Amino acid sequence: MLAPGAESDELPSDPVRSFAIAGRDLYPSFLSALRDETGTDVPFDRRGILELVNDAEPSPSPLGGEWIDARALRDLEPELGSFAGAVLHKHDGSVDNFVLFAAMKRRVESRRSITLVRASARSVNTVVARPRVILDDGDVVEGGSLVIATGAWAAQLEGLPRPLPVRPVRGQLLMLEGALSRHVIYGGGGYLVPRRSSSAPDAVERTIVGATMEDAGFINETTPEGLAELTAIARRVSPAATSAHLVSHWAGLRPMTPDRLPILGPDPDVPRLLYACGHGRNGILLAPITGQTIGALAVGAPSPHDLSSFSIERFAEAM
Numbered sequence: 001m002l003a004p005g006a007e008s009d010e011l012p013s014d015p016v017r018s019f020a021i022a023g024r025d026l027y028p029s030f031l032s033a034l035r036d037e038t039g040t041d042v043p044f045d046r047r048g049i050l051e052l053v054n055d056a057e058p059s060p061s062p063l064g065g066e067w068i069d070a071r072a073l074r075d076l077e078p079e080l081g082s083f084a085g086a087v088l089h090k091h092d093g094s095v096d097n098f099v100l101f102a103a104m105k106r107r108v109e110s111r112r113s114i115t116l117v118r119a120s121a122r123s124v125n126t127v128v129a130r131p132r133v134i135l136d137d138g139d140v141v142e143g144g145s146l147v148i149a150t151g152a153w154a155a156q157l158e159g160l161p162r163p164l165p166v167r168p169v170r171g172q173l174l175m176l177e178g179a180l181s182r183h184v185i186y187g188g189g190g191y192l193v194p195r196r197s198s199s200a201p202d203a204v205e206r207t208i209v210g211a212t213m214e215d216a217g218f219i220n221e222t223t224p225e226g227l228a229e230l231t232a233i234a235r236r237v238s239p240a241a242t243s244a245h246l247v248s249h250w251a252g253l254r255p256m257t258p259d260r261l262p263i264l265g266p267d268p269d270v271p272r273l274l275y276a277c278g279h280g281r282n283g284i285l286l287a288p289i290t291g292q293t294i295g296a297l298a299v300g301a302p303s304p305h306d307l308s309s310f311s312i313e314r315f316a317e318a319m
Helices: 014-025 027-038 070-076 097-110 151-156 224-237 239-243 280-298
Strands: 049-053 066-069 085-089 121-125 132-135 140-142 146-148 167-177 184-187 190-196 205-210 246-256 263-266 273-277
Touching: 014 027, 014 280, 027 097, 066 070, 070 085, 151 167, 151 246, 167 224, 190 224, 205 224, 224 239, 224 246, 246 280, 263 280, 273 280
Parallel strands: 049 184, 146 273
Antiparallel strands: 049 085, 066 085, 121 132, 132 140, 167 205, 167 246, 184 190, 190 205, 263 273
């Protein structure tokens, strides 16, 4: 999901909201450039996200939204269960992260200016003139800037000048056969994201159901309990899910910080060291804007966005 509107309760301040909205709104130009470079048209849905409401019209969201009553909701989404209505976050939507990842990989592999290193990073050395990364195979890579973007494993990297409060939080998801909704649906304790294999009339339609939030360390496995929880979410949102065929069930690890916001920007003591980690549930939403801001800093240019809310220094007292 690209959901700063639907998930505005996780965005605690105006600067954070502004950054998330800018991240969402960067997607059209980002995907256009990616298509020009790779020939891959990444599926992008910006028809809005429907945030379901069980009882009555909710309090206004800090990012707005259009109230849809129960009758209008049935007209929009006839397969949904009984709800009092929904808030339509018309600028939110979704992107196919599987196709996006494949296109990004193709882009990287086609650029001669990028050297791909297959070994894992074991430790860093930031006290030398040019920061270095020591790899598991013993090789050393160095450069003018070093970006820490190691996801849920960021805190395990040795040699950093300070601890990183990033921990893994497991999320399990399902993919069901068929389209249970036209819009992305946020509610019922989770979310439903419709997917089409292509824009052709005979395209395969499926629905992604997510997602659990589990403190399971680095155990990246699915569980019967996760399957039951996700199945219940799908059936609460859409009774049609009861007969939907299960296509796949998988898990991933989110890199979560204590305040659920990413750590972005330079280290206060080692400015050549840049953090781009801890994105939690918003890794896809903030991926292009993180690349834009951290990329600028890495080459000595000013950041195009205010990163002060995401500084590592906000955790200094807790450490």
